[in-house]
Amino acid sequence: MRAEGPAEGRADGRADGRRARGDRRRRAILEAVLRVVERDGVAGVGHRSVAREAGVPTTSTTYYFATLDDLLTAALLWAADELAADFHAACCAPGATPEAVARFLADALGPRRGRTVAEYELYLLAARRPELRPAARRWIDLFTAASSAPDPVAFRAFLAAVDGLLIQGLIADVPPTEQQLTPVVSVLMPP
Numbered sequence: 001m002r003a004e005g006p007a008e009g010r011a012d013g014r015a016d017g018r019r020a021r022g023d024r025r026r027r028a029i030l031e032a033v034l035r036v037v038e039r040d041g042v043a044g045v046g047h048r049s050v051a052r053e054a055g056v057p058t059t060s061t062t063y064y065f066a067t068l069d070d071l072l073t074a075a076l077l078w079a080a081d082e083l084a085a086d087f088h089a090a091c092c093a094p095g096a097t098p099e100a101v102a103r104f105l106a107d108a109l110g111p112r113r114g115r116t117v118a119e120y121e122l123y124l125l126a127a128r129r130p131e132l133r134p135a136a137r138r139w140i141d142l143f144t145a146a147s148s149a150p151d152p153v154a155f156r157a158f159l160a161a162v163d164g165l166l167i168q169g170l171i172a173d174v175p176p177t178e179q180q181l182t183p184v185v186s187v188l189m190p191p
Contacts, residue, residue, distance in 0.1 A: 033075035084142035102181035109169035
């Protein structure tokens, strides 16, 4: 819980500067959670390990996120927001092509593989921890809400297929390429 200081609303901008620094620190902590999960798995996440990774005092992680569940939930929500924005920009704009979706998937399975593993590890943790389930469902809700697809059921089926393609790609010895994914996406992508 954040206390409002006397500088809130001051014309000199000090409150806005503190808020911007706080937002940057919070983002650094959430990015650090994903790096820790990528490197050590969810079991490696602790206030100390995340603080060390973020380069902030441990008191900062506990200030913003009192419990590990708060930290994991916030990381999952933040990752969902980031993923939804990236996916929407690349794949859901009017006139999006199967090639654009395949390119997004190939990037998630190639250069961004570690980040994708971390996101899915948090996502799957919700199967065991009910308190994380609303956060895990957030990306589906964000995609569905942002979609202008005429058939929402077909779009949700497409999102489920994207999940499957990503999971299959993560366990492949060699990640699939954009060229390999394009024909599959062409079949799955709603008109």
